[in-house]
Amino acid sequence: MPFPKRGATLTDTLSASLLAITLITGCSDPSSDAEAPEAQPPSTSPSAEAPNDSGEQESATASGQTRGGDGSEITLNALTEADMREASLSGELGCQFTTDDGEVLLIAMGKVASSDAAQGVVKVAGYVERVSAPGGFDGITASPTFSGKGKTVHIEVTGEPTEGGESPPRPATLTYDRADGAQRDWQGEWRCGP
Numbered sequence: 335m336p337f338p339k340r341g342a343t344l345t346d347t348l349s350a351s352l353l354a355i356t357l358i359t360g361c362s363d364p365s366s367d368a369e370a371p372e373a374q375p376p377s378t379s380p381s382a383e384a385p386n387d388s389g390e391q392e393s394a395t396a397s398g399q400t401r402g403g404d405g406s407e408i409t410l411n412a413l414t415e416a417d418m419r420e421a422s423l424s425g426e427l428g429c430q431f432t433t434d435d436g437e438v439l440l441i442a443m444g445k446v447a448s449s450d451a452a453q454g455v456v457k458v459a460g461y462v463e464r465v466s467a468p469g470g471f472d473g474i475t476a477s478p479t480f481s482g483k484g485k486t487v488h489i490e491v492t493g494e495p496t497e498g499g500e501s502p503p504r505p506a507t508l509t510y511d512r513a514d515g516a517q518r519d520w521q522g523e524w525r526c527g528p
Contacts, residue, residue: 403516411457412437421455427471429526431508444471454480475526484513489524501527
């Protein structure tokens with residue numbers, strides 16, 4: 335603290351001293367400026383965010399989760415016996431997609447050796463809706479794509495039959511594509527025959 339000049343009051347001296355201390359402290363403390371950037375990198379560092387981003391991306395693209403679109407969930411309900419009966423699908427032979435949990439999500443019927451579209455139904459958020467695929471029954475046995483209002487349903491057969499017989503089930507994935515770009519997968523089996 336400097337000595338008071340002759341004629342200066344104690345208040346003048348204290349004010350000058352406090353001003354000098356404030357200026358010295360504000361200008362000479364490099365840690366106050368250095369701490370802010372050091373505190374930020376853990377939360378903004380790309381390497382620190384990578385695990386969180388990849389974790390979110392994995393959960394968003396995991397099977398069974400809706401991806402893309404407007405963010406609303408795609409819901410397919412199991413078709414009941416009454417739903418299937420009321421669908422009144424015409425054709426000689428049919429196919430159905432059954433989930434690993436035993437729920438039937440899609441049924442379709444078609445005529446053998448016909449170019450007429452095979453007709454099917456799915457139950458979207460509680461409503462039974464029609465879909466169709468080209469090529470009659472023969473067109474839906476392998477890995478068909480069904481179209482309907484605002485939707486496409488693709489069945490991808492992913493393996494060999496899991497049992498014998500005339501209508502053996504084959505492992506498959508059902509992919510539902512909504513018109514807004516949303517998509518969701520279900521794992522199960524595709525069975526075609528009488």
